[in-house]
Amino acid sequence: MPPDPDAKPNFEGSWQKDYRRSDDVEQKLNLTLAAIQRQYERAQGRSDVPIAVGQTNNRGTTIVDLARFAELISRHNDIYISQTDDEVRISRDGEADLVCHTEDQFVYSQSGDLGSEACGWAGDQLIFRINLPGDVSVLYRFSVSDDRNDLNLQKRVSSGQYMAFDLEEFFTRYEAVNQDYECVQTLTRARVCSRVGNLNSDGSQEQ
């Protein structure tokens, strides 16, 4: 049967960061600074130039601030993703889950005056955008390789219209323990988990 062209890629699984292939923040910052410097030198005298190295934008933010921030939000070693037809949930230790209830359109949600979040599919990429006060935003683009062994995460933190810092991370899939359990949150008994499938007569788990 030919593959369904509308089928969304499957991100489900446990993913471990591949540091060898992922950007190193310090190196990336140096490259970014050099690129900005070149761009600045070429465009000197023009009014629409981006921010120069070390220069702040009108919000008092420098590219180094954004790089440090990108590093701060990229410290996870592991990512756990669960996926159903209408929800993708991306869990990382110490941070709120990125949850997207979506079919095709972008979904927007507001968290009071602390920020807002939008998510949705752009082709085979799953995108989240978090807007923070002060016109700072974080854009995540998740994509998965055809063989589902590699997860690519492109992250962009930006301040205002012209200042942005990009970071690319790679993750490889691994089999986590306790995959055979289904858990449900209860009020009176906290989290209750049960094994998926029946036990065979010899006590082994039926798949």
Added chain:
Amino acid sequence: MIRSLFLVAVFMLASCGSAPDVQQTQYKENTWVALDQAIQPPAGNRVLDISIEVFEVEQKNTGPAEIGDWIFQEILEIESQYLPVVLRNTLVEANYWGAVRVLPKPDPSADIQISGTIYQSNGISLDMYLSAVDSTGREWLNRRYSYRNNGTMDREQQDPFQSAYNQFANDLADILAIRSDDELLNVRRVTEMRYAADLSPETFADTMIQDENGYTQIVRLLADNDPMLERVGRMRLRHHIFIDTLDEYYLALQRDVKNVYDLWRVYSREQILDIEDERRTESGLGSRGFAAISNNWYRYQANKMFEQEWNELAEGFTSEVAPSILELNRRVYGLSGNVEDQYDQWRELLRQFYLLERGE
């Protein structure tokens, strides 16, 4: 344990996405309102039967969707069946009334029909609109009851908003007290004929008219030993047996979910108080340098984590009470569908019985 998880998550909270805004409605502090109880049960024509329809839920449309909104809607739906039972039990305890039942729909055999709308219900506030109308169409009560739980109630013993129910019961009893015996007799007569007309409109519809105020009045009284009325009486008895059964189901539902619901409200109250505390201390930060950006990030993350914990808790609540709801909706006496459908099917069956008894 869950509580401690929340405390870890609640770092510089400023708002909870799905937690209702408790500042818009004027709430009464939950000072204790004692229930006015009759020493003697009512007698003669002063015995009125009450039917409480499952409450409605005010649909909120407050801008962009929040993740997890559906689960709170689900809890409100459960509360729409739970809160009427608390009100029912309060009215029974007040001892001023005949039968008091919770039913999925308005009941034509009831002398007084109570309906309610829940605007807000959580651990800290209850805001509901309640109305009571007698069978003639005359409104007895139409009032909003908004109470705030100040935490002084004994959670193990009493509903934290028992004062709201007591206040309503007292208000209703006050109106009963000023109604004359003749007025109440008229209500009972209209109820009887309205039920008869519900069974067989072609036979009984012309016994009543609507007066200039829109109230139903009897224009043709049937003799007490009228055979048609006797048949209606037998049907009404069967109907009461059925609606007593339905009422029992709602009672069982309330008993089943009470413990977990009480726990939910305790958590809910503590969380909302946390949010209110954080709102008071909150101060905005622009983007500026790394410190300001990371501060904003932590605040956003903490808020988001809190929302997600809250949603999980809410899911825990609904998953634990789901079996009780399922039981309520199971097939009864060969009727099918949910409890509302069964109620309709039963009324249709009684109409057919009635026609059969009449030999049609």
